[in-house]
Amino acid sequence: MALTGKTAIVTGGAAGIGARYARACHAAGACVLIADVLRKEGEALAAELCSAQGAGSAKAAFVQTDVTREDDVARMVETAARLNGPVDILINNAAIYQGLGRKKPFDEIGIEEWDRVMAVNVRGVWLCAKAVAPLMRVQRYGKIVNIASVVDHMGAAGFAHYVASKAAVGGLTRALARELGGSGITVNAVAPGLVANESSLQLNDPAYVGLASKSRALQREMRPDDLVGAVLFLSSPESDFITGQTLIVDGGAVFR
Template identity: 40%
Template sequence: MSTPDRESTSRPVAIVTGGSRNIGRAIALALGAAGMAVVIVARSDRDAAETVVRELEALGTQATLMLADVAREASADLIVEHALERFGRLDILVNNAAIRREKPVEAMSFAEWREILAICLDGAFLLSRAAIPHLAASPAGAIVNIGGLTAYTGAPNRAHVVAAKAGLDGLTKALAVELAPRGITVNLVSPGRIGTDRSHASAEKNPAHHARNQTLLGREGTPEEVAAMVAYLAGPAARFLTGQTLHVNGGAFLP
């Protein structure tokens, strides 16, 4: 990958993994609307990622993209380096990349189990580890992990997804304790039933658990409602919040 011209900025800079569609796209746009420069990370869909970059630039902010597999250890350093080379700083990391497939556990291969955990959980660990020194140098460093409702309710045919998202909850608490002395907040946003485009291979079109997890409000949420919570946690008003799980689920789950 060629190195882009450096474009140092006084804006806060955020990395958003899985930022090319659905909740990730909405998060990127919400952060951009809040005045942040955004690095969009996508595994393979350059066209979708470039569209989000254009949308961010239309908002008057700076944006760039990087195609990378967050499950690969070498990718984490490259993603962080890309942000620093382009913008000269890093303030926010949003670990959103995930795939949500379904398969009965007795039919699930170890490779299928590992694929989900590698992207959802290993990727968050690797990116956080690479970002920590730079977030600590920020006056408002923050990590926001994106969890999921089934980590708390369980779901059929999703042992790998449930385990990965539950692991993110634990990682959030562990990092919040460890990184608080360095001024980095770490929180998790757990979406419930959100109306998203499920035509991509990374998600099931009709998840089985949707029939069980009805909302009190009688509707699905929107990606923008999840993104609003992420933008809040990434902003100056949330500096006294850390180690928390914020549920955006319309009352489908009451912790």
């Protein structure tokens, strides 16, 4: 699934699973723009990617971006366009996940916290799609990959705002697919199961992560690497006749 010559924006790409997507897109040949609120981590990763394969390899850069802010998102797209011309791929990965802090019953979530989760996880996805769409329309080609979550299908307890936000990402994916299909732009989502990464281990006790492994047809811990194939596929020309879909990657816990 080569992405040679393509330009990819990875939101929330400075840390966590997003950094894995940024590395994977770059290794597949794409110029990668990492857009995140985390400057130090983002700049370090961009420098690592730039030096990884020496001169002549795909470029990489970082731009500090809060995906809830329209001006930041506009700057993000301008920066990506300056990097390599057209913007071909948007991986809408930024979200409040580790930032949830801890699980809490739905009736203990405050309005400010609810609105912040919705702003990053839903408004951010919409704003980034809205900002790249004009460039993609001009070239009549584009791949938007939204990161949803399997919690939408399972109804996990303890973070109702997060679950609702990821359900909204699924709906937005289908709506945008209908609106952008005529311009040759595909919009799909990847819904990961519980990844045994630092963020999940902060939010859940280890026993819960172990239980998730047992609930799978493929009974093991899920790792960021398990998501790379699905994200690259939906970012590549190999998936050009697939749109509006949500691909669950969870080792076979939820079948739909």
